[in-house]
Amino acid sequence: MTSATFLALQGPEGTTADLAPIIDAAQAQRGRLSVMHIGPVPLLSYSITASPYAIPVIPEGWLGERNKMAAHLVKQQKETRAHLVKQGLTGEVATLCVEPAAMHDLVGLRALFADFSIVQDSLRDNDTAFNNIVYGLLFEAPGPVLLNVVPGSKALTPNTVMIAWNSSVPAARAVRAALPMLKAAYEVIVASFDADPSRWADGENPGADLATWLSHHGCKVTVQEYVTGRKTVSQAILDRAQEHTADLVVMGAYGRSRWNERFFGGTTEEMIKQTERPVLLTH
Structure with missing residues (x-):
């Protein structure tokens, strides 16, 4: 970039x-x-x-x-x-x-x-x-x-990036916006949470098609699937980002109505409120 x-x-x-x-x-x-x-x-x-x-x-x-x-x-x-x-x-x-x-x-x-x-x-x-x-x-x-781009943060020049992938258009836009960072990173993790491959039809494994596209751009990619269990999706994202010591989380914002999320809660609202991990968002 x-x-x-x-x-x-x-x-x-x-x-x-x-x-x-x-x-x-x-x-x-x-x-x-x-x-x-x-x-x-x-x-x-x-x-x-x-x-x-x-x-x-x-x-x-x-x-x-x-x-x-x-x-x-x-x-x-x-x-x-x-x-x-x-x-x-x-x-x-x-x-x-x-x-x-x-x-x-x-x-x-x-x-x-x-x-x-x-x-x-x-x-x-x-x-x-x-x-x-x-x-x-x-x-x-x-x-x-x-x-959450604070002094000492590597958010703008990350070594490790985790993509919270759900096969949505906002998530795809976020990946495209972050592509210069992803190409320069040492590791890119495509992470799917409670994925349903039959719904999105994005390859045999959720995130596989995205990984192929990123690899073609020269990114060093791994694909991971996670189950949230009793955690919220946002907490699961933060926990896995911590586990991988990710310098940046990339994700789409407001896959559903922002008013719906504002009143009833949702992953985007919670990721905006949190301050422990740098995050890149697009809608």
Whole structure:
């Protein structure tokens, strides 16, 4: 993978040190790094004056909080720009200071031309903002989303990658998005959980066709089938990733309705919430 464009999305408490693994990957690949400093502000509740000349009245406290956050993000923006110049990297550094509900479309638009979007852990402090950012990237942008890319992580230059394979279109898209990483990895594990080969008809063994395709691209592939037993699929994925010391898990997101998963739980929601293992997701 060369000349890739990375987009790092960072929260108000993020630092330039948090960008270290992304900077290393961008430098190694002669790529670009763009950073978006995001500051969620409280939900705006306003009053309306009497008709017929009704106008919204913004509370003074809300405006003060918003301006304070905006000033903080501008300070971060200047520090990040100077840091990227020092590292010899090109790319934009932007700020976004809005209510969490407005982030979905805005981050998706920013990520249209990013090869990889990395949502940093500093955004987890606000659950609503974090979830809306991840959803926006998955549903409004074409590239993959990476989570839990922290200093010391090999998520962007993995030696061992585990693909959580279920023969779905989102999973296939995730594999294609991660292909440059898979080709450079020492080991790629195609892992199927509670697979039903008669349903998907993807070879004599689940994952066999994917392994053949990856091998043709020069990947070093092994195929494994696992039974979850009493565990959830997400916990089984994490346990096997730990067993193989995988630097990255690659998987599709929201094979079923995201609202279904939001209200009733599901593998994608649980893998987004977990922080123990880097994961690459696409929808």
